[in-house]
Amino acid sequence: MNQIEPVRSHFHTSCPMARGASRPVAAALAAAAMLATLVAGCPARPGEVTTAPSPAKAPEHVTCTGKVVDAEGSPVAGAAVTACKWSRKYHQFSGTAEVITRTTSKADGSFSFRAPAGEHWVSVVAEKDGLAIGWESLDLREGKTEATIKLDKPLVLAGAVVDEAGAPIRGARVAVDLRPAHGSAGRSWLYEHDVIESLVAKTGGDGRFEFRNVPPGCTGEFRVEAAGRAALRTEYDRRRHGYPAPATDIELVLPPEGRIEATVVEKATGRPVGEVALMAEDVRSAFRRLGECVSKKEGRFRWDKLPAGGYQLAVAAPGEGTPEWVAGAVRVEVKAGQTAGGVKVELTRGGGVELAFIDAEGGQPVRYPNVGLWNKKEGLFTHTTGTAEDGVVRLRLLPGEYNISWVAADHYSMTRAAGVVTVEPDKTARLEIKLKKSPRFHGVVLDPAGRPLPGATVCTLPGRREATTDEQGKYELWQDFQRWPYHKSFLLLCRHTQRNLAAAAEVSDPAKPTDLKLAPALSIAGKVTGPAGKPIGEARVSVLIDQSEPDPRAFDAGAATNEAGRYEVRALPPGRDYVLRFEAKGCATVDVVVPCPSSQQLRTEAASVTLRPVQRIASDAVAREIAVPEIPGGWAIWGSTGRDARGHIWFGVSAHEVEVPSAHLFEYDPAGGEVTDRGDVVSRLKEAGVYRQGEGQMKIHTKIVQAGEHLYFCSMDEQGEDQEKGILPTWGGHLWRLRLKDNRWEHLKTVPEALIAVAAGGKYVYALGYLEHVLYQYDTASGDIRSVKVGAIGGHVSRNFLCDRRGHVYVPRVEAGQRGGPAASLVEYDGSLKEIAQTPLKYYFHRSPVDAHGITGHAMLPDGSIAFVTQNGWLSLVEPSADGPAKVTELGWFHPNGPRYSASLFADSAGRYLMGLTRGDWDQPYDWVVYDLKTGTHRLAGLRFTERKGPQPDRAWLFGCQTRDDAGDCYAVGVQPTGEAEHRDKP
Numbered sequence: 004m005n006q007i008e009p010v011r012s013h014f015h016t017s018c019p020m021a022r023g024a025s026r027p028v029a030a031a032l033a034a035a036a037m038l039a040t041l042v043a044g045c046p047a048r049p050g051e052v053t054t055a056p057s058p059a060k061a062p063e064h065v066t067c068t069g070k071v072v073d074a075e076g077s078p079v080a081g082a083a084v085t086a087c088k089w090s091r092k093y094h095q096f097s098g099t100a101e102v103i104t105r106t107t108s109k110a111d112g113s114f115s116f117r118a119p120a121g122e123h124w125v126s127v128v129a130e131k132d133g134l135a136i137g138w139e140s141l142d143l144r145e146g147k148t149e150a151t152i153k154l155d156k157p158l159v160l161a162g163a164v165v166d167e168a169g170a171p172i173r174g175a176r177v178a179v180d181l182r183p184a185h186g187s188a189g190r191s192w193l194y195e196h197d198v199i200e201s202l203v204a205k206t207g208g209d210g211r212f213e214f215r216n217v218p219p220g221c222t223g224e225f226r227v228e229a230a231g232r233a234a235l236r237t238e239y240d241r242r243r244h245g246y247p248a249p250a251t252d253i254e255l256v257l258p259p260e261g262r263i264e265a266t267v268v269e270k271a272t273g274r275p276v277g278e279v280a281l282m283a284e285d286v287r288s289a290f291r292r293l294g295e296c297v298s299k300k301e302g303r304f305r306w307d308k309l310p311a312g313g314y315q316l317a318v319a320a321p322g323e324g325t326p327e328w329v330a331g332a333v334r335v336e337v338k339a340g341q342t343a344g345g346v347k348v349e350l351t352r353g354g355g356v357e358l359a360f361i362d363a364e365g366g367q368p369v370r371y372p373n374v375g376l377w378n379k380k381e382g383l384f385t386h387t388t389g390t391a392e393d394g395v396v397r398l399r400l401l402p403g404e405y406n407i408s409w410v411a412a413d414h415y416s417m418t419r420a421a422g423v424v425t426v427e428p429d430k431t432a433r434l435e436i437k438l439k440k441s442p443r444f445h446g447v448v449l450d451p452a453g454r455p456l457p458g459a460t461v462c463t464l465p466g467r468r469e470a471t472t473d474e475q476g477k478y479e480l481w482q483d484f485q486r487w488p489y490h491k492s493f494l495l496l497c498r499h500t501q502r503n504l505a506a507a508a509e510v511s512d513p514a515k516p517t518d519l520k521l522a523p524a525l526s527i528a529g530k531v532t533g534p535a536g537k538p539i540g541e542a543r544v545s546v547l548i549d550q551s552e553p554d555p556r557a558f559d560a561g562a563a564t565n566e567a568g569r570y571e572v573r574a575l576p577p578g579r580d581y582v583l584r585f586e587a588k589g590c591a592t593v594d595v596v597v598p599c600p601s602s603q604q605l606r607t608e609a610a611s612v613t614l615r616p617v618q619r620i621a622s623d624a625v626a627r628e629i630a631v632p633e634i635p636g637g638w639a640i641w642g643s644t645g646r647d648a649r650g651h652i653w654f655g656v657s658a659h660e661v662e663v664p665s666a667h668l669f670e671y672d673p674a675g676g677e678v679t680d681r682g683d684v685v686s687r688l689k690e691a692g693v694y695r696q697g698e699g700q701m702k703i704h705t706k707i708v709q710a711g712e713h714l715y716f717c718s719m720d721e722q723g724e725d726q727e728k729g730i731l732p733t734w735g736g737h738l739w740r741l742r743l744k745d746n747r748w749e750h751l752k753t754v755p756e757a758l759i760a761v762a763a764g765g766k767y768v769y770a771l772g773y774l775e776h777v778l779y780q781y782d783t784a785s786g787d788i789r790s791v792k793v794g795a796i797g798g799h800v801s802r803n804f805l806c807d808r809r810g811h812v813y814v815p816r817v818e819a820g821q822r823g824g825p826a827a828s829l830v831e832y833d834g835s836l837k838e839i840a841q842t843p844l845k846y847y848f849h850r851s852p853v854d855a856h857g858i859t860g861h862a863m864l865p866d867g868s869i870a871f872v873t874q875n876g877w878l879s880l881v882e883p884s885a886d887g888p889a890k891v892t893e894l895g896w897f898h899p900n901g902p903r904y905s906a907s908l909f910a911d912s913a914g915r916y917l918m919g920l921t922r923g924d925w926d927q928p929y930d931w932v933v934y935d936l937k938t939g940t941h942r943l944a945g946l947r948f949t950e951r952k953g954p955q956p957d958r959a960w961l962f963g964c965q966t967r968d969d970a971g972d973c974y975a976v977g978v979q980p981t982g983e984a985e986h987r988d989k990p
Contacts, residue, residue, distance in 0.1 A: 067141060068115045069150035071108040071129045076501065078112025079154055082131040085199060088122045094320035095282060095291060100126060100196045118143060123371075126191075128199055129154060135218035136181070136201065140191045144371075147471075160223045160246060161213035162253025164206050166232070171210025172257060175229035178203045179214050180238070182222045182245065217248040219563060220543060225255055232257035233310040233339065239288040247588070259340035261309040265294070265316060265333075267302040270349035275302030279328050279350065280319040283335070285312040287980060293319060304348075311339040316348050325399045329353035332381065355431035356398040356405075356424055360391075360412060363437040368394025372412040372438070376405040376424070384408075400426045407436070414481050416441045442513040444480040448472045448497055449520045456499060456521065464494040464548060465824065482513065487851070488797070490824045496548065497521060498574040507576035527597055528571040529609035531564050531585055538568025539614060542587035546572055547594075548579060577605060583612075584901065590614035591941050592901035615940050617899040623947035624931035626975070629671065631990045632680055636661035636701075639978035640990045642802060642906075642962035645707025647714060647743060650674075650969040654976055655703025655716065656990045664701035666718055668741070673968045681746050684718040688737070691750035698734045705761035706803075706965075708768065710783050713740040713749075715768045717758035724757065726798030726853050729774055732757050738770050738781060738788075751781060752788050760803050765810025767834060773800040778814055780836060791836045794818055797825060801857025802963055805869050807883040810834040813869075815844060815857050825852045829881075831888055840888030846877035846902070860908030860919055862965045870917055870936075872897050876905040878917070878934065897921065898932055899941040905932075907964045909973045920946065920961055920975055929961065 067086065071079040084106045091098035103125065104116045118125050118141075125141040127150045134154035141147050164175040179202050181193040197203050204212040206229075217223065222245035224238040235257055237246070246253050263283055267276045277299025283306045284291040290312070294304040316333040320326045328350040335343050360372035374396055375386040380403055387396050407421040415438040424432050444463060450456040455476025462469045463482055470478045482493065492511035497519045498504070505524035510517050531542045542564040564570045575581065581597045593612060600607045631637070636658035643655035652671040658664045665685035671678050684700035700718040707716045716739055723733035736758030738751040756772025758779075763769065770779040776793040795801070795817040805813040812832050820826025827847035831840040848855045861871035869881040878897040882890040897905050903921040910917055917934040933942040959979030966974045978988045 063120055064117045065120045065143060065148055066115060067118050067125065067127070067143075067148045067150070068113065069127060069139070069152060070112045071114065071131075071137070071152050071154060072112055073134065074153065074155045076153075078108075078110070079129075079131055079134070080108055080110045080112060082108040082112075082114075082129045082134075082152075082154065084108055084114045084116075084152075085128045085130075086116050086118060087126045087128065087196065087198060088119065089124060091322040093280060093282070093293070093322055095284070096293075096319070097195060098322075100198050102198050124191075126193070126196070127152060128193065128196065130199070130201060130216065133157070134216070136193070136199070136216045137218065138193050146473075155218045157215055158217045158219055158221075158248035159213065159215050159251055160217050160248050160253065161211065161215075161251045162255060163210040164212065164227055164229065164255045164257060165210055167256060167258045171206070171208065172229050172232065173206060173208050173210065175206040175210070175212075175227055175232075175257065176203065177206065177212040177255070178226045179217075180224045180226070181217065182224065183218070183220060219248070219541060222247050223250075225253075227255050227257060228308060229257055231260055232308065233260045234290075234292070234308040235310070236290060239290050249588075258311070260307055261311050261337035261339055262342040263294075263306040263309065263314065263316070263335055263337060263346060264342060264344040265304050265335075265346035265348050267304055267348045267350060270351045275300065276328065276350055277302050280321070280326075281316055281348065282319040283309065283314040283316055285310070285314050288312065309337050311337055313337070316346065318350070325355075325397055327352070327399075329399055329401050331401060332383065351401070352429060353399050353401050354426040354428050356396075356400055356426060357431055357433045358396040358398075358407075358410075358424070359433070359435045360394045360396070360410065361435055361437050363439045369412045369415060369438050370394055372396060372410065372415075372436075374410045374421075374436075375408040376400075377408045378403050378405050380404070402426050402428050407434075410436055410438065412438055414441055414443070415439065416484075441481050442484060444478075444482065444493075444495060444510060444513045444517060446478065446517040446519060447476045448478060449476060449518060450499075450502070450504065451520070451522055453520070456504075458501075459497055459499040459504075459521065461519070462496045462498075464496060465490070466493070484513075487824070494548070495519065496576065498524070498576075500574045503573050505574045505576040507579065522577075523605055524573065525575040525577040525600065525604075526571055526573045526606045527575065527581065527583065527609055528569070528606065529583075530611045531568045531570065531587070532611060532613055533590070534613060534615060538564070538566065539587050539590070540564055540566045540568060542568070542570070542585055542590075542614065544570045544572060545584040545586070546575065547582040547584060583609065585612050585614060586901065587614050589616055591617050591899035592896050594895065594901075618940070618942045620931075620933070620942050620944035623945040626946055626948050628948060629676075629678065631656060632669070632678055634658055634667045634680070634683070636664055637667075637990055638988060639960075640962070640976035641702060641704045642964055642976065643703045643705060643707065643716070644964045644966040644974055644976055645709070645714065645716070646966050646968065647709050652966060652968060652974055653707040653714060653716075654974075655705075655707065655718075657702040657704070659701050663697075664699040664720070666700055666703040668703060668707075668716070670746075673970065673972070681741065682748060684737070684739075687739070687748040687750070690748070693737075693750055693753060695734070700734065700737065702757075704759045704802075705770065708761055708763040709743075710763045710766075710768055712743055713783075714743060715740045715761055715763060715781070717761055717770050719757035719759060721757065726774065726800070729798065731755050731774060736770075736772060738779065740768075752779070754779065759800055762804055762806035762812065764806040764808050764812070765834060767806070767810040767812075769804070769806055769812050771801070771804050771814065774798060776801065776814060776816065778804075778812065778832070778836070780812075789836055791832065793830055795852070797852030799825070799852035799855055799857070803858040803861055803871075805858070805861055805871060805881060807869060807881070807889070808867050809883060811839075811883060811889065813881060813889070815847070816841070817852055827857075829891060842891040844873065844879075845893065846875045847873045849874050859963045860905050860965065862908045862910040862917060864910050864914040865912070866914060870894075870908060870910065872905040872908055872919070874904060876901070876903040876921060878905075880936075894934075894936075894939070897934060898930065899943060903930075906962050906977075907973075907975055909965055909967055912971070918973065922961070 071082040086103040087100035089098045090101040108114045122143045128138040129152040135157040137152040137154045139150040164172045227235040281294040282291050294306045297303040314335045318326050333348050360369040409419045410421045411417040448456045448459045457474045459472045461478045468480045470480045472478045492509045495508045497506045503524050504521035506519045506521045531539045545561045562570045562572045580599045583595050585593045638657050638659050645653045656667045665683040667683045668681045688694040700720050702719050705717045719736035720732045720734040735755040740749050756777050758770045758772045760771040766784045768781040776795040779790045793814045793816050799817045801815040816828050816830045827844040829842045856874040859874050876897045878894040880892045898921045905921045907919040920929050929946040931944040961975040961977040
């Protein structure tokens with residue numbers, strides 16, 4: 004994990020988790036909360052927990068030094084340097100930068116300043132007219148006190164602030180936060196730095212704003228406020244994700260403000276309470292705002308500038324100490340231009356919790372620990388933000404039982420399910436939690452002459468933890484080894500860019516010191532052009548190493564092309580294969596393999612790369628929402644779609660959080676618009692006489708395919724399963740078919756695995772079960788069922804697999820690969836279930852195997868070939884052969900911007916174009932991508948909803964489909980919020 008700005012954690016002390024949140028959502032919540040390990044929060048007050056004596060008092064201030072350089076590394080004199088620390092008044096709010104000092108760089112570019120020694124994060128910002136702003140973060144707790152700040156060519160981010168009708172808004176305050184490109188070592192977000200004047204603008208009569216000092220490769224996020232208007236924070240806007248520089252046509256829309264008026268009282272007495280800090284929080288978008296106390300005597304509060312949405316009112320915990328009051332969840336729906344009044348908030352003193360974190364070996368307190376707690380009954384998630392210097396976390400919570408979901412601290416292994424604590428009114432619950440230290444990489448970096456080398460960068464792969472050597476050439480790197488359980492060794496990559504030196508070493512035992520001796524490094528140079536051979540300047544060139552790793556990362560070895568389109572990447576360890584990723588504004592991203600040159604060759608000229616322009620389609624793709632009938636526990640449609648020969652569309656709706664979860668099968672007639680429920684799984688199990696007492700079947704996850712006069716699909720359950728531990732679900736799965744002439748279900752097979760995918764070809768219907776990718780084959784002619792174990796380690800589950808017209812099937816296999824990490828391949832079986840080919844799959848994983856979704860989209864083309872995408876959006880084509888294995892060809896990135904989660908894939912009737920919805924992450928927008936198989940070019944459009952039966956359908960998760968009707972309309976399915984006040988989801 005790279006260094007992460009502390010204020011980027013937006014998780015809160017008491018946030019309601021959406022009822023029915025999926026396991027991926029819950030996992031994302033816990034993972035994001037883990038980032039709070041870096042966050043500064045509340046100092047501890049004296050308690051009754053006995054701890055070891057505190058270490059000797061550290062110095063109050065330290066001297067920080069640094070240098071300002073330009074893009075070529077030459078010193079920059081006269082640059083304004085501002086050092087900031089973080090001021091955090093309330094625990095749930097990210098805080099703001101507070102100036103420590105301002106100084107100016109000397110003739111040699113150097114600067115120095117004094118800073119409080121106890122600060123975790125100090126940001127150092129440098130500015131000079133005509134150059135882009137630059138910055139670096141220092142971790143004073145870890146002894147990092149030296150910064151080198153590069154000032155590059157400046158780019159522009161500009162646009163206008165308008166109202167909902169498009170009219171300009173005068174006097175709006177616009178602040179920009181800058182996020183550096185992926186792989187920028189030591190560069191966190193430049194976030195909430197309003198003390199830097201150049202990062203704040205005011206709009207004029209034309210509503211325009213402009214920032215002219217943005218570094219190349221940076222993305223801007225905006226915070227905007229204006230009188231009478233809803234505040235906007237673009238990082239919370241799910242319709243898009245960031246504004247890459249340069250851009251001059253940004254439009255920021257501020258609708259009318261919503262308001263809340265509330266009365267706050269003590270629950271026990273009804274007495275008004277005015278001495279309390281309250282916040283309103285939209286838990287879907289993470290937007291939150293402090294309330295203003297209108298009358299302390301009457302306990303009246305109000306909130307303004309609220310965007311429309313569902314809010315929870317809660318006590319804002321102070322940055323120092325613990326809150327005096329706590330409150331249960333008070334939820335309010337806010338509409339644009341309206342005031343939600345008559346709201347009542349009842350406060351109680353609650354109960355206390357003291358959690359003492361102890362080093363498991365030495366018994367000393369673990370400084371700055373973090374903990375996440377979950378109260379299932381109240382739907383409240385609570386976490387701390389790493390400020391208990393004495394190792395004791397002190398909280399005030401509503402009475403109830405709290406599961407300790409995770410505990411963590413810097414340089415200690417994260418622990419999940421650490422226990423349960425019960426909070427009682429007016430009492431303090433106490434618990435001691437022991438943490439084990441994480442292993443660390445450590446050693447000394449030497450130059451070619453054997454002398455210790457300061458200023459070298461050491462990086463681990465996978466994981467991309469990074470450190471810089473000190474004056475003695477020493478380095479230390481803590482790695483989250485739990486995240487990479489299948490790696491027997493890691494790659495240590497060391498580089499000194501200025502001297503063009505590098506080295507790499509495989510390390511299997513981090514407990515032993517590893518010294519790295521650098522040698523003259525490899526440089527890769529080349530040229531980037533457009534289709535007509537015209538050079539492309541300012542193209543970004545990133546470097547990937549060990550591409551077979553689960554989550555390949557571009558490390559900080561990138562470069563940018565000059566006006567002649569030339570680039571040179573330096574300081575690469577020789578003797579390895581590399582992949583260069585080329586990105587340029589308005590062009591499709593391209594990955595190019597650079598084979599390993601000979602060990603004597605330290606400079607290689609790569610072949611010229613041509614980037615194709617991306618056409619932006621003027622009109623959006625238009626989506627119409629189809630109402631799905633309610634079922635008990637209705638939750639989501641997990642990519643389960645299909646069509647029959649009549650052109651009717653079929654889909655399976657999953658259910659949960661009911662006593663007996665049972666998925667339903669639906670039929671949709673596009674001509675009449677009618678949706679018909681064709682029954683639920685558990686009822687059909689009972690009819691078939693195969694029901695087991697207590698059995699649930701919560702999902703129909705598979706595609707629905709037609710073979711002959713029947714539709715085939717599978718149901719599955721998840722109760723009791725544990726993918727990481729290899730535990731199958733209690734109730735396994737069932738293979739079904741439905742006779743179309745009378746809609747009669749027929750039960751074919753009960754299996755112990757969860758059946759997640761179905762495909763058909765020839766006379767065969769196949770189903771894929773997890774764990775270990777067990778493939779079932781049903782012969783529609785004989786009724787015989789056979790199976791074969793394809794293999795998938797680490798609890799991995801591919802969401803789809805492929806089947807051609809002959810009945811050959813193609814299934815991902817995941818096994819131990821290089822250095823013990825997982826490797827994926829596509830295995831072809833013939834109709835006798837004989838394995839006849841195995842093809843490596845690239846860009847298949849996302850983090851660990853259990854996190855990877857494998858094949859997420861596929862489409863059959865008219866000539867019988869099959870296009871498919873993996874979770875990261877890598878597009879490939881399977882071309883079956885009449886008398887041998889199929890040919891598998893890599894086509895590149897389906898989305899022109901490179902890696903994106905690609906959840907669907909459709910083909911046009913002629914087979915020339917592939918289309919689909921892509922989304923990079925939970926808060927990124929959907930794009931409609933059109934890929935031309937003939938030319939290899941992309942077109943791109945947005946996604947617009949014509950009807951909004953739900954409150955915000957563009958916030959939906961849309962999953963993998965390839966279903967089209969006779970009119971050519973494409974069908975996407977998934978899950979969306981029902982409304983901000985309910986905090987639950989619907990299919």
